[in-house]
Amino acid sequence: MGNKKRVLTGDRPTGPLHLGHYVGTLANRVRLQDQYEVFLLIADYHALTTRPEKADILASREYIREIVLDYLAVGIDPEKTTIYLQSDVPEVCELTLLFSMLVTLPRVERIPTLKDMIRDQKIENPSMGLMLYPILQAADILHVKAEIVPVGKDQESHVELCREIARRFNSLYGEVFPEPEALIGDVPTLPGIDGRAKMSKSLGNAIFLSDPPEEVARKVMQMFTDPTRIRPDIPADPDAPHNVVFRYHEAFNDDKAEVEELKARYRQGKVGDVEVKRRLIAALERFLAPIRERRAYYAARPQLIDEILAAGAAKVRPISQATLAEAREAMGLSARRLAELKAQLP
Template identity: 50%
Template structure:
């Protein structure tokens, strides 16, 4: 029977454990989408090397960690194909074909690439870093994804994918699918320090793998309204990191919390304790699911997902080679 579901391609670079920012930004949505779409979840280990090329000894552990986080969050390997990018050589082959007709200036002017280069302090960009958007195009197109869930900041990548795929179809044969961006309301979760988005490198994150006590301790040290000295002082929730977390993870009580804060009826300690309870209520089912998977089970899931993804990639590449007339011995 032909699968009538539209196909989604999404994923992450394996650079460490996932945190609450990842969960609200994309992971929770993936769990919902897997019921309605044929989902391919790529662990982009090759693309991780564009910024972590000197830390390749961490990759194996990071791949296992991110897969465990996926499963704990609710991704079902029966519904979502979780696979490792580097183990699909056809992705790299297709990337190179795209590189033959994509101009360097197109890559240099990609706003996301320029922003990331500045964030990492790159004075010069390596060939791999400059070209990783083409690798993403190959990721998307080799699985013939109809939709790619992204935030607003990733839209330039999808537009590039559409341009490259359209050009391929014009040059050769229309065998590839131009994807659409599936743009959601992706909240940028601020870190516990209240200064910037939640990030492993900044040490301001709550991880999906944190135990209950760790969550309590981290929330206890989260930044609140700096102008509020005493418990009964009127608060300013709009500048409070803890209130922002309540707005994401505790919406039913939000109006009451805001009112009590502004009137000085609730102190920061009590507010933080309430938040810690809500976060642990969210994470507890993940902790329970996490216990269902040992390292051997995770490895089996990755191997099976990669096998399935490889089969799909082989089918697409047969069409690509035929379209380019480079299937020399198949004719």
């Protein structure tokens, strides 16, 4: 594995994962684990930036287990992918502090997603932790010396800041860190079942990977179609962006001939929304049934989750400790280096 490039990616433990996560990141992670040395971070420190209340922290502990179950259920293999908890690697905190000395506040304030988060959540007085979040993210990436970071287009600015931090550190103290590349996923955003632009737990418009069959069916029957089509004999465009049912058929129906047949009948006004939805329910069941089966297997063995996270921390911590020691040495902060510097003083 040593000659494979390192990848770092992760999730905040703020809720279970849904079909939007599968399309956006999870399917890609399953592919990446055969090509790269992948580190998969559950970012519980990042969750504190907007949810520091005790109740939220306790809830996140349960979400951590749910997220690991989702990872395993979709095919992420802990033998190939190192799954670990951010707070199990305290060296990241010291590296964040060291990096924060190299970045100005105005530079952090220019991060578009940070501005969006403050606006969308109506945060009048952002905490220092929230402002540090892009720097903590850089420490997450660089403590394992990751070379590739899979991100959506909206997160590209975070990787650019990370590259700037690595560059500045290296120019001040010597070559320690790689300048990681953003791997921009070319995947469409899965709309919510209500037709909104994005599926999201907070908007209540998500189908979760852990939803039972009856819940999936209930949500599909609520799903947004074409509001101008009040009868099934009215021709309509199945490719219209707002026609959510067909967007899900395209993403999850493995019977492509069926999708094309439904589209053709929809254009001719020869199929009703109920039939299109029932066919989607069947397609989603074909997709989700094996995921549910794997999830149930691991859920019945809770000690495996603890073992996977413990093994992940045991692998990551020595890497992180070595990186931090190297950074401290380069900066002149280690005892040995300080002794050398004192010996050179007049």
